[in-house]
Amino acid sequence: MDITREKPEAMLFDLDGTLFRSETLLLPAFHAAFDQLKQEGLYAGERPPDSRILGALGMLLEHIWERVLPDASMEARERMNILLLELQVQGLEEGNVDFYEGVAATLKELHAQGIRLFVASNGLEGYVRNVIAIGGLEGLFEGLYSAGEFQTKSKVDLVKLLLDTYGIKSAWMVGDRSSDVEAGIKNGLTVVGCDYAGFRSEGELEGSDICIKSFAELLNHLPAELDA
Numbered sequence: 001m002d003i004t005r006e007k008p009e010a011m012l013f014d015l016d017g018t019l020f021r022s023e024t025l026l027l028p029a030f031h032a033a034f035d036q037l038k039q040e041g042l043y044a045g046e047r048p049p050d051s052r053i054l055g056a057l058g059m060l061l062e063h064i065w066e067r068v069l070p071d072a073s074m075e076a077r078e079r080m081n082i083l084l085l086e087l088q089v090q091g092l093e094e095g096n097v098d099f100y101e102g103v104a105a106t107l108k109e110l111h112a113q114g115i116r117l118f119v120a121s122n123g124l125e126g127y128v129r130n131v132i133a134i135g136g137l138e139g140l141f142e143g144l145y146s147a148g149e150f151q152t153k154s155k156v157d158l159v160k161l162l163l164d165t166y167g168i169k170s171a172w173m174v175g176d177r178s179s180d181v182e183a184g185i186k187n188g189l190t191v192v193g194c195d196y197a198g199f200r201s202e203g204e205l206e207g208s209d210i211c212i213k214s215f216a217e218l219l220n221h222l223p224a225e226l227d228a
Helices: 023-039 050-055 061-068 074-093 103-112 125-134 155-166 178-186 215-221
Strands: 010-013 116-121 143-146 171-175 190-194 210-212
Touching: 010 155, 023 050, 023 074, 050 061, 061 074, 074 125, 103 116, 103 215, 116 125, 116 155, 125 143, 143 155, 155 178, 171 178, 178 190, 190 215, 210 215
Parallel strands: 010 116, 010 171, 116 143, 171 190, 190 210
Antiparallel strands: none
8 A cells, every 4th residue: 555645635537448348338339330320321341340449449539430430431420429329328228337346336435535536538428427327326426527528639638627627636537548647647647547448558558656457456545544
């Protein structure tokens, strides 16, 4: 346990690959959305491998399609945004909600310790809100911030907006992608790199102050509570 680290006022969490095991929802939705796109005559190519969409998790939507469907028209990409959101929300409503082991219990303990909890995601607003609400975690979070809602161009901007809005002075940024590390560093936060989803590239978590192999491990890095 790192007893020299100060307890933060707040923690900001990425969603996919950090709290939520998103591939269990994303892949079936992406396959169905892609098939629908072809049926509508908006795309003629072959479906890209699953590794390509999984590797793009955590990116802004415009960057996801640049990577996953680089030869698709703007109309096709915009249609994919609509289809993917609809199909993922449908999957959530059918009970396809799979958080990583220890997420609920750990968040409840952090909340009980008085740490303010937020989500900062590059995803669409409806997706982020539905994952948290249907997963039964809504009451633990003070705010859910998404690039889809605020139209931010980077996670750095999204996190800055969140910090300024809530007047937060001390926080940890918790996530699994380089965009999370960058957002934490550029906003002067302690960065916790999550190394358990399997989506990241080699060296992507470099610059993190803490690296965890399971979500519950987060508690081990808080300073010990002193008895009154």
